[in-house]
Amino acid sequence: xxxxxxxxxxxxxxxxxxxxxxxxxxxxxxxxxxxxxxxxxxxxxxxxxxxxxxxxxxxxxxxxxxxxxxxxxxxxxxxxxxxxxxxxxxxxxxxxxxxxxxxxxxxxxxxx
Amino acid sequence: xxxxxxxxxxxxxxxxxxxxxxxxxxxxxxxxxxxxxxxxxxxxxxxxxxxxxxxxxxxxxxxxxxxxxxxxxxxxxxxxxxxxxxxxxxxxxxxxxxxxxxxxxxxxxxxx
Numbered sequence: 410x411x412x413x414x415x416x417x418x419x420x421x422x423x424x425x426x427x428x429x430x431x432x433x434x435x436x437x438x439x440x441x442x443x444x445x446x447x448x449x450x451x452x453x454x455x456x457x458x459x460x461x462x463x464x465x466x467x468x469x470x471x472x473x474x475x476x477x478x479x480x481x482x483x484x485x486x487x488x489x490x491x492x493x494x495x496x497x498x499x500x501x502x503x504x505x506x507x508x509x510x511x512x513x514x515x516x517x518x519x520x521x
Numbered sequence: 522x523x524x525x526x527x528x529x530x531x532x533x534x535x536x537x538x539x540x541x542x543x544x545x546x547x548x549x550x551x552x553x554x555x556x557x558x559x560x561x562x563x564x565x566x567x568x569x570x571x572x573x574x575x576x577x578x579x580x581x582x583x584x585x586x587x588x589x590x591x592x593x594x595x596x597x598x599x600x601x602x603x604x605x606x607x608x609x610x611x612x613x614x615x616x617x618x619x620x621x622x623x624x625x626x627x628x629x630x631x632x633x
Contacts, residue, residue: 442619452610452612453623454622507616512564
């Protein structure tokens, strides 16, 4: 039981490049979320999903896309990377609304 | 949307002393309040949570109190130990909603 797995762990992009951050969970959780963590700002919700085929925007969705084709996977796409997207990104899954969230190990992204 | 404020941003205590971290929230419809601990370079992990139908919850040295009228909740750690040193985040979410909002975090240092 691996829990929540994020790849890659580190990534450096140039401004304007696109990429996908991968997130997979093996706990059969319906709820999955993406957060970004910046110094002094806590965790901010980007997008979330309440089940396969269902996604919704969080607090800071601009510049990011998500999809949920399976229960297990919830990739985050950066369409055209900007320096303001330099951050640590965490994926999380949860067995239900208002329940414990299990976080992945994070992806540290730098956009130059 | 919900807005969560957390104080203090840093807290230093002597080993064995108590530590208290306070959070306020803006939306009176919020009814789930978790606390996460994040050690340096690690992922956030849930340490305790409380729902709005409960005023206090304890788990060994950790307790959380909730004042719905004043819209604030607090984390209390007694008999602090060096391994309690970490960043602590509070969060709040509305009923039947997966849009969780986090406070900016409190860096707790426990000096031996």
